[in-house]
Amino acid sequence: MCGRYAQYSSADAIADLFGAAIEIEGLGPRYNAAPMQWLPVIRQRPNGERVLHALRWGLLPSWARDETIAARLINARAETVAEKPAFRAAYRARRCVVPADGFYEWAKRPDGKQPYFIHSTDETILAFAGLWERWTSPADGEVIDSFTIVTTEANPAIQPLHDRMPVILAPDVVDVWLDRTSDPARLSALLMPSPEERLAMHPVSRAVGNVRNEGRELIARVTDAE
Numbered sequence: 001m002c003g004r005y006a007q008y009s010s011a012d013a014i015a016d017l018f019g020a021a022i023e024i025e026g027l028g029p030r031y032n033a034a035p036m037q038w039l040p041v042i043r044q045r046p047n048g049e050r051v052l053h054a055l056r057w058g059l060l061p062s063w064a065r066d067e068t069i070a071a072r073l074i075n076a077r078a079e080t081v082a083e084k085p086a087f088r089a090a091y092r093a094r095r096c097v098v099p100a101d102g103f104y105e106w107a108k109r110p111d112g113k114q115p116y117f118i119h120s121t122d123e124t125i126l127a128f129a130g131l132w133e134r135w136t137s138p139a140d141g142e143v144i145d146s147f148t149i150v151t152t153e154a155n156p157a158i159q160p161l162h163d164r165m166p167v168i169l170a171p172d173v174v175d176v177w178l179d180r181t182s183d184p185a186r187l188s189a190l191l192m193p194s195p196e197e198r199l200a201m202h203p204v205s206r207a208v209g210n211v212r213n214e215g216r217e218l219i220a221r222v223t224d225a226e
Contacts, residue, residue: 001075001151001162001164002074002075002103002128002149002151002164002165002166003034003035003074003075003104004032004033004034004103004104004208004211005033005100005101005102005103005104005128005166006030006031006032006033006100006101006102006103006104006117006119006218006219007029007030007033007039007040007099007100007101008029008030008031008101008216009099009101009125010027011024011027011040011052013125014040014042014052014099014125015052017099017124017125018042018050018052018097018099018127018174019050020042020050020051020052021049021050021051021052022051022052023051023052023053024040024052024053024054027040027054029216030214031208031214031215031216031218031219032208032211032213032214032218033057033100034057034211035057035058035070035071035074036056036057036058036070036071037056037057038054038055038056038057039054039055039056039057039098039147040052040053040054040098040099041053041054041055041096041097041098041099041130041132041147042096042097042098042099042178043094043096043132043178044096044178044179044180046180050178053145055096055132055145055146055147056070056144056145056146056147057074057146057147057148057149058070058071058072058073058074058146058148059073059074059076059086059087059090059131059132059133059146059147059148060073060133060135060144060146061073061085061086061089061090061133061135062089062133062134062135062136064135065138066137066138066139067135067137067144069086070146073086073087073148074148074149075148075149075150075151075164076091076131076148076149076150076151077150077151077152077164078150078151078152078167078191079152081131081150081191082184082188087131087148089133090131090132090133090148091131091187093180094131094132094133095129095130095131095132095177095178095180095187096130096131096132096147096178097127097128097129097130097169097174097177097178098127098128098129098130098147098149099125099126099127099128100125100126100128100166101119101123101125101126102117102118102119102120102126102219103117103118103126103165103166104116104117104118104204104208105118105158105161105162105165106161106162106209107160107161112206113206113209114203114206115203115204115205115206115208115209116161116201116202116203116204117201117202117203117204117208117218117219118158118165118199118200118201119199119200119201119219120198120199120200121197121198121199121200126166126168127168127169127171127174128149128150128166128167128168128169129149129150129166129167129168129169129177129190129191130147130148130149130150131147131148131150132145132146132147132148133145133146133147149166149167150166150167150191151164151165151166151167152164152165152166152167152191152192152193153165153193154193155193155194155195155196155199156196157196157199157201158199158201161201165193165194167190167191167192167194168194168198168199169190173190176190177190202221203221203222203223204218204219204220204221204222205217205218205220205222
């Protein structure tokens with residue numbers, strides 16, 4: 001599962017890395033990105049143009065009667081994403097990239113859960129595999145674009161914390177993921193755990209457990225005593 005992550009790179013840095021135009025305002029750093037927040041996502045238009053937009057985390061399928069389902073669809077399991085009614089249409093035609101500087105998982109301890117911040121070893125921006133949908137409210141016609149993060153089984157380094165992790169796309173396969181014409185078999189091959197050597201982790205403050213907390217101190221390394 002991926003239920004909390006950090007995204008603090010600038011819009012310019014994200015746009016440069018993924019070759020996207022910026023169509024988002026007021027993008028500030030998020031050290032405690034949480035479900036139901038509006039967060040940066042990269043989508044690709046039919047003409048191949050990539051755009052950085054703000055979408056809400058928690059997928060709202062087009063057929064949803066109301067917004068309540070979104071909180072239950074923050075992640076899509078890679079093993080069933082092609083068949084599940086909530087995800088299969090988006091998987092076929094509305095794939096996106098969720099830029100992140102790292103994500104959090106929690107280890108169970110006798111005195112409670114200890115959060116860890118997981119990030120790339122070279123501090124580069126990670127590309128989570130995502131799906132997006134456009135939903136129109138039956139009640140008032142409000143339009144909401146939302147997204148979910150695809151997860152897969154955890155690699156051996158993360159398994160002590162959790163049995164799932166986000167699908168992290170290697171830079172050379174982002175094109176394949178965003179291309180609407182990509183072969184389904186090739187897409188399926190991308191939904192694998194990230195190599196252990198690509199990621200590093202360290203314990204951080206338990207303050208990250210509260211979604212109201214923000215700030216760079218949330219990703220700072222702490223000792224077990226802290």
